[in-house]
Amino acid sequence: MGLAYNGTVNTTRTGLNCKTRYVISMNSPTQTEHHNYCRNPDDDPNGPWCFTTDPDVLWEECSIPLCDDVDITTKPAKDCKDNQLGVDYTGTVSITDTGRTCQYWSRRYPHSHDFTYKLADQQNYCRNPDNETLGPWCYTTDSETRWEYCTVPFCDGITISPKPEQNCRMNQQGKNYTGKINKTRFGQKCQAWKSLVPNKHPFTVKLADDEDYCRNPDTELYGPWCYTTDPGTRWEYCDVPYCGKENWKYGWQGFEDSYYSIQYTEKSWVDAKDFCKSNLGAYLAEITTPEENDFLMNLLPKPTAE
Numbered sequence: 001m002g003l004a005y006n007g008t009v010n011t012t013r014t015g016l017n018c019k020t021r022y023v024i025s026m027n028s029p030t031q032t033e034h035h036n037y038c039r040n041p042d043d044d045p046n047g048p049w050c051f052t053t054d055p056d057v058l059w060e061e062c063s064i065p066l067c068d069d070v071d072i073t074t075k076p077a078k079d080c081k082d083n084q085l086g087v088d089y090t091g092t093v094s095i096t097d098t099g100r101t102c103q104y105w106s107r108r109y110p111h112s113h114d115f116t117y118k119l120a121d122q123q124n125y126c127r128n129p130d131n132e133t134l135g136p137w138c139y140t141t142d143s144e145t146r147w148e149y150c151t152v153p154f155c156d157g158i159t160i161s162p163k164p165e166q167n168c169r170m171n172q173q174g175k176n177y178t179g180k181i182n183k184t185r186f187g188q189k190c191q192a193w194k195s196l197v198p199n200k201h202p203f204t205v206k207l208a209d210d211e212d213y214c215r216n217p218d219t220e221l222y223g224p225w226c227y228t229t230d231p232g233t234r235w236e237y238c239d240v241p242y243c244g245k246e247n248w249k250y251g252w253q254g255f256e257d258s259y260y261s262i263q264y265t266e267k268s269w270v271d272a273k274d275f276c277k278s279n280l281g282a283y284l285a286e287i288t289t290p291e292e293n294d295f296l297m298n299l300l301p302k303p304t305a306e
Contacts, residue, residue: 002040002047002064010036010050012060014104014123018050038062046121056109061121080155086135087128089152094124094138096148098175102126102138110143126150134166145171168241174223175216177240182212182226184236190214190226198231214238255295260285262296 010018018036038048049061079091094102103111105119105127115129126136137149148170167179182190191199193207193215203217214224225237261282267275273284287293 003043005038005040005048005064007037007064009038009048009062009064011062012038012050012052012057013063014060014106016052016054016057016060018062019053021051038064054107057104057107058116059120060106080153081135082155084133084135085128085131086152087131089126089128089136091125091152092123093126093136093150093152096126096138096140096150098148100140100142100145100148102150103141105138110141111139111146113139126152145173148176169223170242172223173216173219173221174240175219177214177216177224179213179240181214181224181238181240183238184214184226184228185239186236188228188230188233188236190238191229193227198229199227199234201227214240255292260296 012018018038020036036050038050040048044061046061048064049059051059077090077092078088081089096102102124103109104124105115105122108116119127119129124138126138128136132149134149136152137147139147165178165180166176169177184190190212191197192212193210194204196204207215207217212226214226216224220237222237224240225235227235269284276282276284285296287296
């Protein structure tokens with residue numbers, strides 16, 4: 001644990017500078033010590049650490065070498081998972097299913113979370129601390145994408161059914177969506193991806209196995225879409241529901257101290273207010289700031305009409 005360490009390392013394992021701290025001597029309160037060296041005052045099992053000067057990282061462990069005469073055996077990393085949950089996975093995958101880089105667990109930017117201390121020593125590796133049904137995941141360094149699942153291989157000899165469909169989207173783009181919605185938000189039937197009739201396109205090979213289901217192969221800003229079978233309408237967005245963690249579930253997305261859900265239905269103000277209260281247990285949003293307006297506008301689909 002490095003309790004006796006009194007060296008002068010003053011950067012964390014990821015290179016952050018340690019913050020200077022003041023230590024009052026118990027024998028003589030008039031004598032104080034101030035430095036920014038890594039120490040282990042609370043018997044942390046992972047060894048010396050320090051508070052950092054980075055406002056987004058409260059504290060982080062330091063890389064302190066073991067003494068020459070210390071013989072220690074570390075448990076090898078488990079670089080595969082035995083089941084779908086993969087809670088025992090301790091490998092080093094740090095990229096999500098869609099190629100985004102994972103945020104360090106010890107950091108709170110761009111996404112604040114509750115695992116800062118529990119997973120502080122896990123760097124930015126994919127983990128499953130909350131038993132997510134589809135396995136290891138991580139918060140991402142993309143401020144627009146809070147979290148995503150990771151692709152972690154199964155251990156040799158493990159036989160398991162294919163990964164379940166993801167019937168909702170985790171963010172506005174929804175590149176994770178693999179469900180079976182095959183109509184646009186305006187009711188148009190989707191054209192099969194392997195077909196070039198009535199619309200020619202470059203995704204016949206890439207999405208040949210996705211039948212006529214809504215997808216987002218080109219990272220369209222407003223989410224999954226499809227080419228339509230109507231010769232007069234080349235493509236349209238699809239109405240794919242949101243999903244997520246904590247209060248982000250079932251289409252609710254957070255902004256400051258409130259959560260919002262977009263409902264695609266035409267109602268008068270009075271009826272909409274009653275609908276929100278009766279069906280969602282919520283209040284009809286009343287926009288009060290430009291920032292709130294910008295947030296809500298980003299949730300709405302981009303118009304497709306000419």
